Amino acid sequence: MDKSLEKQLAGWLRLQKGACGPYLKLSMMLGIANGVALVVQAWLLATMLQGLIIDNLPRQQFVPHFIAFAALILLRGALAWGREKVGFVAGRRLRGTLRAAVLDKLSRLGPAWVNGKPAGAWASIVLEQVEDLQDFYGRYLPQMALAGFIPLIILGCTFPLNWAAGLILLTTAPLIPLFMILVGMGAADANRKHFTALQQLSGHFMDRLKALPTLKLFYRAAAEERAIAKASEDFRERTMAVLRLAFLSSAVLEFFAAVSIAVVAVYFGFSYLGELNFGHYGVPISLFTGMFVLIMAPEFYQPLRDLGAHYHAKAQAIGAAESLMALLEAPEPLSQGNEMLSASLVSIEARDLQVLSMDGQSLVGPLSFTLQAGEKLALVGPSGAGKSSLLNALLGFLPYTGSLKVNGVELQQLAPTSWRQRLAWLGQNPxxxxxxxxxxxxxxxxxxxxxxxxxxxxxxxxxxxxxxxxxxxxxxxxxxxxxxxxxxxxxxxxxxxxxxxAELYLLDEPSASLDSQNEQWVLDALWQAMQHCSCLMVTHRLDQLDRMDRVLVLDHGQLVQEGRFAELAQQPGLLATMLAQLPLALSLDDVAGGAQA
The missing domain is CATH 3.40.50.300 (P-loop containing nucleotide triphosphate hydrolases)
Structure with missing residues (x-):
C-alpha cells in the first residue's frame, strides 16, 4: 500500500475515536493504574526478599507487606478485567456509530450508487469490515498510550537504583518497535487485499445464490461452482498470508524481548560475582536492587510486546478503512438543502438538464421540459435512452448539471425529506x-x-x-x-x-411483467389515485399513452419529440416508428384513433 494512503487511512481512523466516548481514555487510565500497581508490587516483593534472605529479619515484620502484595494481585486482576471491559465498550460504541453512519450514507447515496456493487460486497463492509475495527479501538489505541507511559514509569524507578540497568533497558527498548515496524510493513497491504478478496467472494456467492434457479436451467451450476471454489481458494491464500505476518511479528517480538531481558540478567549476575563494578553509584549492589529490576524488566518490555501483538489490529483496521472512508466521503447526488416545498401540487421545470453517473459520465441530456401541476407526462423511448436515469435524478439518486426546479425551487436546495414526502414511486420490480x-x-x-x-x-x-x-x-x-x-x-x-x-407519482414501467388482468387492475388504481396529482411515467406500453396529457420521446439521452400523443403518432419520427413496430393486434391507426377518441 502507498505510504501516503496508509498515513491518510490511519489519520481517518484516529478521527473516528471520538465515537468511543470517554471509554477510550478510561481504558488508558486503567492500564496506567495497573502499571503503577505492578511497580508497587515489585517493590514489595523485592523488599521482602532482601529482608528475609539477606538481612535475616523476622517474618512477622513483613506480614503487612505480604497482605499488601496479595491485595495488589486482586487489584491488578480487577484493573485488567475493567480495562478489557471498557475497551470492548469503546469498540462497540464505535462500531455502532460507524454502522449507523454507513447505513445513513447508503440511504442518502441511493440505489443508483448502491447497485454499483453486489449486495454481498455491501454486507462485507457493513458487517465484517466494521467488526474488524473493534481491536484497533478497544486494544491497539489504549496500548499505544501504555507503551509510552509504563516504560517511562519503570525507567524512572530503575535509574535512581542502577544507571547501568536503566541504560540497558533504554537502549534495547527501541529494538522491539523497530522490528515490529519492519515485520508489519506489509501487513496493511495484505489486509487490504484480504478485504478486497472477501468483498469479491461475498458478492460473487450472493449473486450466484440468487440466480441459482437460472443457473440450473442453463446448466451453468457446475461452472459457477468451480468459479466459487477458485474465489474461495484465493481468499484462503490471502487469509493465510495475513496470519503468517501476524505470527511472524509475534515471534520476532518475543525473541528480542527475551534477548533484552537476558542482557539485564547477565549484567546483574556478573555484578554479584564481582566481575562488573559499575552502575550502582558506588554503593554495594543489593539483592533488593537486582530483584526489583529483574522483576520489572519483563514488565518493561511487556507493553511493547502487547503493542506488537495488537499491531495486526492496526493493519487490519487500515485495510478495512479504505472501503469505509471511500464510502463515507463519497459525494452525494442530492446535497442536504434546507428549503421546504410549498403546500401545492408539484410542478417541474428542467433547463439544459444533464444527468450524470456517479463517476461523472453523462447519461441524459442536455434537455429542457416542463411538467405542469396536475399534468400527466409520459417518457418513452428505446431501451438505454435514459428514461430511468432521469427518474433517478428526480428522486435525488443521481447528480446533475443545469437546472431542475420543483415549484420554482432548485432541487439541490430542497431538503431531501421534504421533497421525497411529496412523492410516490412504483417500479417494474417491486x-x-x-x-x-x-x-x-x-x-x-x-x-x-x-x-x-x-x-x-x-x-x-x-x-x-x-x-x-x-x-x-x-x-x-x-x-x-x-x-x-x-x-x-x-x-x-x-x-x-x-x-x-402523494402529489407527484413517479412510475417506472409499473405494468411490466404483468398479465393483462393484473395490468388492468394496477393501471385503473393508478389513474383513479392520480386524478388530481402530477405524474411522470416511464413506459414501453405505447397503447397506454392515450391517457397521458403529453409525451416526451427520448433517444440516446436526447429529447427528440414532445407533444400530445395523437399529434406525435401522426408525425414522422421515433414515436411513429415505434408504433409501427407494435404487434399486429395493434396498428398505428388503431392506437392513434383510440387516442383521438
Whole structure:
C-alpha cells in the first residue's frame, strides 16, 4: 500500500475515536493504574526478599507487606478485567456509530450508487469490515498510550537504583518497535487485499445464490461452482498470508524481548560475582536492587510486546478503512438543502438538464421540459435512452448539471425529506420486505390502522387475496417477495404507493411483467389515485399513452419529440416508428384513433 494512503487511512481512523466516548481514555487510565500497581508490587516483593534472605529479619515484620502484595494481585486482576471491559465498550460504541453512519450514507447515496456493487460486497463492509475495527479501538489505541507511559514509569524507578540497568533497558527498548515496524510493513497491504478478496467472494456467492434457479436451467451450476471454489481458494491464500505476518511479528517480538531481558540478567549476575563494578553509584549492589529490576524488566518490555501483538489490529483496521472512508466521503447526488416545498401540487421545470453517473459520465441530456401541476407526462423511448436515469435524478439518486426546479425551487436546495414526502414511486420490480403484508403497506406510514390498510388493498385489487390467507394482514412475505406472484407483489407495492397520498407519482414501467388482468387492475388504481396529482411515467406500453396529457420521446439521452400523443403518432419520427413496430393486434391507426377518441 502507498505510504501516503496508509498515513491518510490511519489519520481517518484516529478521527473516528471520538465515537468511543470517554471509554477510550478510561481504558488508558486503567492500564496506567495497573502499571503503577505492578511497580508497587515489585517493590514489595523485592523488599521482602532482601529482608528475609539477606538481612535475616523476622517474618512477622513483613506480614503487612505480604497482605499488601496479595491485595495488589486482586487489584491488578480487577484493573485488567475493567480495562478489557471498557475497551470492548469503546469498540462497540464505535462500531455502532460507524454502522449507523454507513447505513445513513447508503440511504442518502441511493440505489443508483448502491447497485454499483453486489449486495454481498455491501454486507462485507457493513458487517465484517466494521467488526474488524473493534481491536484497533478497544486494544491497539489504549496500548499505544501504555507503551509510552509504563516504560517511562519503570525507567524512572530503575535509574535512581542502577544507571547501568536503566541504560540497558533504554537502549534495547527501541529494538522491539523497530522490528515490529519492519515485520508489519506489509501487513496493511495484505489486509487490504484480504478485504478486497472477501468483498469479491461475498458478492460473487450472493449473486450466484440468487440466480441459482437460472443457473440450473442453463446448466451453468457446475461452472459457477468451480468459479466459487477458485474465489474461495484465493481468499484462503490471502487469509493465510495475513496470519503468517501476524505470527511472524509475534515471534520476532518475543525473541528480542527475551534477548533484552537476558542482557539485564547477565549484567546483574556478573555484578554479584564481582566481575562488573559499575552502575550502582558506588554503593554495594543489593539483592533488593537486582530483584526489583529483574522483576520489572519483563514488565518493561511487556507493553511493547502487547503493542506488537495488537499491531495486526492496526493493519487490519487500515485495510478495512479504505472501503469505509471511500464510502463515507463519497459525494452525494442530492446535497442536504434546507428549503421546504410549498403546500401545492408539484410542478417541474428542467433547463439544459444533464444527468450524470456517479463517476461523472453523462447519461441524459442536455434537455429542457416542463411538467405542469396536475399534468400527466409520459417518457418513452428505446431501451438505454435514459428514461430511468432521469427518474433517478428526480428522486435525488443521481447528480446533475443545469437546472431542475420543483415549484420554482432548485432541487439541490430542497431538503431531501421534504421533497421525497411529496412523492410516490412504483417500479417494474417491486421490493417487498420480509415481514407481514400490513408492515409492507404501512412502510413509511406507521400511523395507518388496519381499516386504512384494508381500504388501500381494496383500491389495489389485492384485498381478496389477503382475506384468503389464514393470517390475513399478518401473512408473512418472504425474502425477495417469496410466496407471492409478480402481480400480487406489484399490487401490494401499489397499495404501499397509494398510502403516500402523494402529489407527484413517479412510475417506472409499473405494468411490466404483468398479465393483462393484473395490468388492468394496477393501471385503473393508478389513474383513479392520480386524478388530481402530477405524474411522470416511464413506459414501453405505447397503447397506454392515450391517457397521458403529453409525451416526451427520448433517444440516446436526447429529447427528440414532445407533444400530445395523437399529434406525435401522426408525425414522422421515433414515436411513429415505434408504433409501427407494435404487434399486429395493434396498428398505428388503431392506437392513434383510440387516442383521438
Amino acid at each position: 421490493q417487498l420486505f420480509h415481514g407481514s403484508i400490513a408492515d409492507n403497506v404501512r412502510f413509511g406510514r406507521p400511523e395507518l390502522d388496519d381499516a386504512a390498510i384494508w381500504a388501500l388493498l381494496e383500491q389495489a385489487k389485492i384485498a381478496d387475496f389477503v382475506r384468503s390467507q389464514p393470517e390475513g394482514l399478518a401473512h408473512r412475505v418472504q425474502e425477495f417477495s417469496g410466496g407471492l406472484s409478480v402481480g400480487q407483489a406489484q399490487r401490494i407495492a401499489l397499495a404501499r404507493a397509494l398510502a403516500r397520498n
